[in-house]
Amino acid sequence: MIHEKVMLTDVTGRDGFQMEDWIETEEKIIIINEIIAAGVKRIEATSFVSPKAVPQLKDAKEVMKHINRENVNIIALIPNVKGAEFALESSVDExxxxxxxxxxxxxxxxxKSVDESLEGIIEIYRLVESAGKKVNVGLATTFGCPFEGIYEVNRVTEVMKKLTANGLSSFMLADTTGMANPLQVSNFIKSLKGAFPSTDLSLHLHNTRGMGLANILAGYHSGIRSFDASLGGIGGCPFAPGATGNVALEDVAHMFYQMNIPIDPNLTKLIRAAKKLEEVLGYKLPGQVMKAGLSTDLHQA
Structure with a gap:
């Protein structure tokens, strides 16, 4: 049976590092370059956000200047038009x-209200599109919010309608606080693919309640071929109670590899990079494969 290839996007440099104490710029660059050297083709490297809001990423320009730019798409998260201008000056790809x-x-x-944010996104889109770059919209709390509860898909549909009407077509469905379950993920994707057949959908899942890999597999079987993850499973959302890290990049890669689903990264190099990150951060990371090794590794009896 031939399986369709999966695109894995690493978000360590932004979603991961924003939740840590200060990491030296040189160490950030080393880790991101290790991930790129492992064969990951899309990297969310940093965010051009106010240093007052997220001081952990105040070195965004320096990081962008010194990471390896060959054979990889470099992405930056931006909060506003000013951030978009900084990102374009740093030659981001997306x-x-x-x-x-x-x-x-x-x-x-x-x-801001949701409508205020949507107006800002449309303004950013016009600026970035005119520069020939791609804009992806992350829909945070897609599947539910710890303040408002679990959502029905129509909540997401209404937001997407306003954005697609203005030309946006690439969306990341984000389980920001890890509230989703596999059946819900499958149902949402089927509904959204039916309602917006011309859009690109990807998944950005957190492992808060241990269902990250199950939700990714549900997404794959529902037609999603693009997934975000972070090295070692670091990250989270500073504005959501109990929102622990992303699904570990090497764990996601290992699952697909064992299922004979094609991926770009080299697993051995990813595990090496995760162990290097653990050394830099100085604590045990939640990733599983970096501890146990590959399922195909053999040991002396």
Missing amino acids: VNVVVSVSETHNRKNVK
Whole structure:
């Protein structure tokens, strides 16, 4: 049986590092370059956000200047037009923008209503598109919000309608607080693919309740071929209670590899990079494969 290839996007440099204490710029560059050297083709490397809001990423320009740019698409998350201008000056390949499906979470995250955020995204899109770059919209709390509860798919549909009407066509469905389950993921994707057949959909899942890999597999079987993950499973959302890290990049890669589903990264190099990250951070990371090794590894009896 021939399986369709999966695109894995690493978000260590942004979603991961934003939740840590200060990491030296040189160490960030080393880790990101290790991930690129392992064969990952898309990297969300940093965010051009106010240093007052996220001081962990105040070195975004320096990181962008010194990471390896060969054979990889480099993405930056941006919060506003000023951030978009900085990102374009740093020659990003793509930009990510985020709006919460939840009014409560959006106000806690960016101090705006959802409609205000949508207006800002449309303005960013016009600027970035005119520069020939791609804009991806992350829909935070797609599957539910800890302040407002589990959502029905129509909540997401209404947000996407406003954005697709203005030309946007690439969306990341983000389980920001790890509230999704595999059946819900499958149902949402089927509904959204039916409602928006010309859009590109990807999944950005957190492993807060241990269902990250199950949700990714449900997404794959529902037609998704693009997934975000972070090295070692670091990351989270600073504005959502109990939102632990992303699904570990090497764990996701290992699952697909064992299922004979094609991926770009080299697993051995990813595990090496995860162990290097653990040394840099100075604590045990939640990733499983970096501890146990590949399922195909053999040991002396």
